Amino acid sequence: MQRNVLEYLEQTVRKVPKKIAYADEKMGITFEEVFHQSRAIGTYLQEQGHYREPIVVFMGKHPRTIVTFYGVIYSGNYYVPIDDEMPRHRIELIFQSLHPKAVICDEETGKLLETFPYHGKVYFYEEMITSPINDKLLERTRDRQIDTDPIYIVFTSGSTGIPKGVVACHRSVIDYIENLSEVLQFNENTIFGSQTPLYVDACLKELYPTLKFGATTYLIPKTYFMFPLKLVEFLNEYKINTICWVVSALTMISAFGALEKEVPRYLHTIAFGSEVFPIKQFNRWKKHLPNTRFVNLYGPTEATGMSCYYEVNREFALDEVIPIGRPFNNTEIILLDENNQEAKFGEVGEICIRGTSLTLGYYNNFEKTEEVFVQNPLNKAYPELIYRTGDLGKYNEQGELIFVSRKDNQIKHMGHRIELGEIEIVANGMEKIKSACSLFDHDKKKIILYYVGEVTPAQVATYLKEKLPRYMVPNVIEALETMPLTANGKIDRVLLKNKYNQK
Amino acid sequence: MEKIVEILKGLHPEVDYDTCETLIDDKIIDSFDIVTLVSDLSDEFDITIPVEEIKPENFNSAKAIYAMVERILDEE
Numbered sequence: 001m002q003r004n005v006l007e008y009l010e011q012t013v014r015k016v017p018k019k020i021a022y023a024d025e026k027m028g029i030t031f032e033e034v035f036h037q038s039r040a041i042g043t044y045l046q047e048q049g050h051y052r053e054p055i056v057v058f059m060g061k062h063p064r065t066i067v068t069f070y071g072v073i074y075s076g077n078y079y080v081p082i083d084d085e086m087p088r089h090r091i092e093l094i095f096q097s098l099h100p101k102a103v104i105c106d107e108e109t110g111k112l113l114e115t116f117p118y119h120g121k122v123y124f125y126e127e128m129i130t131s132p133i134n135d136k137l138l139e140r141t142r143d144r145q146i147d148t149d150p151i152y153i154v155f156t157s158g159s160t161g162i163p164k165g166v167v168a169c170h171r172s173v174i175d176y177i178e179n180l181s182e183v184l185q186f187n188e189n190t191i192f193g194s195q196t197p198l199y200v201d202a203c204l205k206e207l208y209p210t211l212k213f214g215a216t217t218y219l220i221p222k223t224y225f226m227f228p229l230k231l232v233e234f235l236n237e238y239k240i241n242t243i244c245w246v247v248s249a250l251t252m253i254s255a256f257g258a259l260e261k262e263v264p265r266y267l268h269t270i271a272f273g274s275e276v277f278p279i280k281q282f283n284r285w286k287k288h289l290p291n292t293r294f295v296n297l298y299g300p301t302e303a304t305g306m307s308c309y310y311e312v313n314r315e316f317a318l319d320e321v322i323p324i325g326r327p328f329n330n331t332e333i334i335l336l337d338e339n340n341q342e343a344k345f346g347e348v349g350e351i352c353i354r355g356t357s358l359t360l361g362y363y364n365n366f367e368k369t370e371e372v373f374v375q376n377p378l379n380k381a382y383p384e385l386i387y388r389t390g391d392l393g394k395y396n397e398q399g400e401l402i403f404v405s406r407k408d409n410q411i412k413h414m415g416h417r418i419e420l421g422e423i424e425i426v427a428n429g430m431e432k433i434k435s436a437c438s439l440f441d442h443d444k445k446k447i448i449l450y451y452v453g454e455v456t457p458a459q460v461a462t463y464l465k466e467k468l469p470r471y472m473v474p475n476v477i478e479a480l481e482t483m484p485l486t487a488n489g490k491i492d493r494v495l496l497k498n499k500y501n502q503k
Numbered sequence: 504m505e506k507i508v509e510i511l512k513g514l515h516p517e518v519d520y521d522t523c524e525t526l527i528d529d530k531i532i533d534s535f536d537i538v539t540l541v542s543d544l545s546d547e548f549d550i551t552i553p554v555e556e557i558k559p560e561n562f563n564s565a566k567a568i569y570a571m572v573e574r575i576l577d578e579e
Contacts, residue, residue: 223527226534227558252534256541256554454542481539 003147004170005177006073008211009035016188016214022063022207023238024219029063031214034070037129041071041104042138044131048102048121051141054153054363056080056095056103058113061219064125065198066207068104069152071128076141078150080165081199084109085222086487091116093163094155097364104128147171153363154201156301165363166201166301175356176304177208179328183309184269184295186242190215191266193240195225195249200487201301205244205271225249228258235264244271244297246489251277254284255434263288273297273306274489276403278428278435279316286312298324298403302372302387304357307331308401319429319467323400324393331355333401334386335393340377343394348404348419351393352376352386392419406493411440413447416471420447423474426467427451430460435483437491438474439500449474450496452483504569510543511565520565527559537562544568550575 009031017032029037045055055077059065065081072079080098082091095118102121105113113122147170155163180186186209194217196202206217218238224231231253235243250272253259270285270292277296286294299307310325327333334342335349343349354376361369376384392404405421412418420438427436433453440447451460457477464473484492508520514536518526526532532540540562541552552575561571 222534223530223559226527226532226537229554230558252538256557258554261554481542 002174004073004142004145005151005173005208005211006038006070006142008177008208009038009070012211012214019214020216021210021214022066022217022219024061024063024221025234027063029067034067036133037064037067038070038074039133039135039138040131041068041125041128042074042076042141043134044123044128045072045075045077045102046137046141047131047134048123050102051076052149053077053102054080054098054100056082056098056100058082058084058103058109059106059125059198060084060108061198061222062106063219064106067129068125069198069207072104073151074138074141076145076149078152078167080153080155082155083197083199084112085197086199090155090163094165097163097165098153145170147174148360150360154199154301164365164368167360167363168201168304169360172304172357172359173204173208175330176204176306176328177212179330179357180205180306181209181212183328184242184244184271186213186215188213188215190242191238191240192217193235193238193243194219195243195245197222197487201305202244202246202274204305225252228253228256229261232258232262232264236262236266239266240264241266242269242271243267244273247272247275247277248485248489250285251281251434254281259284259288267292269293269295271295271297273299275491276321276425276428279318279320279322280431282312282316282322296322296324300353300387300389300391302359302389303331303353303355304359307353307355307357308333310400319426321402321425323396324403325400327353327355327401328357331357333393334376334378335395336377336388342378345395346397348392348394348410350407351389351391351401351403353389354384354386358385358387392421409438409440411442411447413440413445413471416469418447418472423447423449423464423468423472426464427460429467430455430463433460435491437483437493437496439493439497441476441500446475447472448476448478448500450478450480450483452480455479504565506547507544507568507572508565510540510547511568513543514539524564524566527563532562540568544572548572548576550579 013031013035020028021031021034055072057068057079069079104123150167153165153167155165192206194206210217294312296310297306308324308327310323332354334352337343337349361373372388373385376386390407405419409420423438424436432455433451436451438449460477484495486492511520
């Protein structure tokens with residue numbers, strides 16, 4: 001039985017040692033090089049005396065960063081990716097939460113690190129990879145490891161603004177990668193175009209299947225996501241056939257009309273997630289790529305990555321949402337109502353996840369962990385953890401799971417229970433609206449709607465009055481030039497709420 | 504040109520747009536800014552910016568943006 005993610009690498013390097021594993025525009029690195037360099041890094045870290053510790057990897061979006069991750073795993077430690085794109089304050093909070101003894105840098109970030117109040121060890125990638133490999137040492141470490149040992153910690157924003165470090169282990173990652181690969185049908189011919197930064201769990205979708213199948217991942221520079229045609233040209237130049245992107249990256253291409261000029265013609269699989277895909281934009285993609293598989297993914301960082309999938313196989317009306325479908329194999333979704341009972345079919349409940357894909361919890365934070373990783377209330381007989389996502393869902397008539405909204409977006413207003421997400425779906429259905437976010441002012445009992453689009457608030461109000469029950473029509477409607485997004489590409493509700501409160 | 508600098512100042516007031524020619528290369532302008540810029544320029548000059556004009560070299564400086572707007576106005 002596989003118990004370590006590195007077994008993927010060790011099997012693949014025997015089959016396709018000279019094949020490119022990870023690349024960007026400037027360079028590529030073969031499986032053989034990944035194998036060699038990561039064991040050198042693993043040896044180096046062990047010889048420095050690190051074992052079962054968080055090792056911060058402070059490097060940019062680059063193939064050598066990925067190799068460093070694997071090097072940390074070889075050493076029996078776990079990697080914590082951070083990036084110079086992160087706000088300075090956030091990096092400081094992460095250091096406070098971890099108290100790391102070692103940080104790995106490249107030349108650029110090494111100088112930046114000097115400006116932080118950090119006094120532990122600093123290692124450099126270039127130096128570590130020249131270290132002689134000690135196979136005996138690495139073997140001994142492997143023997144001591146079990147599959148519930150941590151691999152990495154990634155930090156999520158957390159609604160309170162204090163980042164929480166989610167700790168994932170070999171077992172949860174293997175479970176996730178096996179099931180995701182089955183659903184998206186990855187194989188040795190898969191060529192990924194990676195959009196997400198390396199410091200979020202979203203990048204697992206490309207990194208580990210590349211090892212498992214001997215596939216290839218191209219890291220797409222962030223600036224390409226400002227220039228739609230350049231991005232499509234990149235996809236075609238490298239014959240990228242599979243992408244797993246946040247919705248906003250896909251809508252950026254379609255909204256500017258890039259698909260009319262050039263179609264990413266090798267793409268046969270498009271997975272998307274993290275946000276609701278507005279049907280208008282989705283239809284544009286479908287029109288230009290009629291033979292491509294489109295798969296909606298849903299899942300929290302706390303359950304390693306994605307937990308549910310839905311392959312789009314029918315037409316959707318503009319005010320409908322694409323379902324999140326059904327859970328991956330070896331994962332179960334339980335919808336719990338307010339009384340911790342299973343919600344009746346068709347009723348809204350909190351999405352709770354049961355399965356091997358559950359991560360270990362939040363690092364150095366037992367209190368927060370115990371709030372959401374809880375005993376399954378339907379099981380009174382033996383210890384069994386579920387993860388409470390804080391997301392609300394329900395089943396539609398076809399028995400497909402639908403994401404409704406965040407739990408904290410459910411409000412009571414004028415005696416009615418309202419999902420702010422429903423207001424957003426209706427607003428997003430309006431022809432000229434590009435993006436919409438609804439908030440609730442609990443003190444003044446007002447529903448607020450922020451939107452981006454070339455219409456006046458009065459026109460939006462008229463439209464919403466036709467579509468929504470009176471009590472759901474927002475009391476305050478305001479236009480924004482752009483929608484603020486979090487690092488994960490989701491609408492930044494905390495920022496919008498602050499903006500509203502400051503008025 | 505003044506109008507363009509004004510729009511740019513609205514995004515990042517601290518930049519000297521007379522001399523800066525690396526707005527994209529130095530990551531001063533990000534992807535949110537591009538969306539705003541394209542929409543503001545379209546409104547201000549009453550133009551439609553075709554997707555093939557949305558490329559780095561057209562946004563690296565106020566001068567380059569100006570040249571792009573002129574070109575689109577001429578063609579229309």
